[in-house]
Amino acid sequence: DAGITQSPRHKVTETGTPVTLRCHQTENHRYMYWYRQDPGHGLRLIHYSYGVKDTDKGEVSDGYSVSRSKTEDFLLTLESATSSQTSVYFCAISSGRDYNEQFFGPGTRLTVL
């Protein structure tokens, strides 16, 4: 998985609780992305980062926030989890050069009860 780890790999939580997912990379890539995968929707971009402390919103950013205080770590936070945020979350990286493919982490399966 191109030196990308995600933690936790599985999580079950209750509605209204905060949740933080971590993405860690070892190859010093500039760009990092958070996607969610849902049946019938493919993958949709939540947030992305183009450097330390540089982040921006994606297609489905409502209810999510991110932080990137170090190059290697990109955190995704659900401030108050809802059942609609039950999903599989994937982190991805790219070198940021034009047209480069992205490489994906193994995913985190989140269930919000």
Add this chain to the structure above:
Amino acid sequence: AQSVAQPEDQVNVAEGNPLTVKCTYSVSGNPYLFWYVQYPNRGLQFLLKYITGDNLVKGSYGFEAEFNKSQTSFHLKKPSALVSDSALYFCAVRGAGSQGNLIFGKGTKLSVKP
């Protein structure tokens, strides 16, 4: 806006037969197209990409894809399917702007039977 369509939710193929997984796209500007494969409980793995040049792109695991500008298609193909090719396949197009994100299709489940 950039978009990708995968018209088939599932494709069934017998082992040894050729396979095609369809993808059409809509973009403003030049299309930068990708195919990814996802095995059960795994992340997405890059298969191949089209940026420019030859319309037939070769990738990993014996897969290839044909770019057709007039039909705005980028179909994934393999001459002889294997049971181990059974997986979920995603077509993607690079999003507009400089952030480099991908816009994904909904995915096509490929089932190869012995």
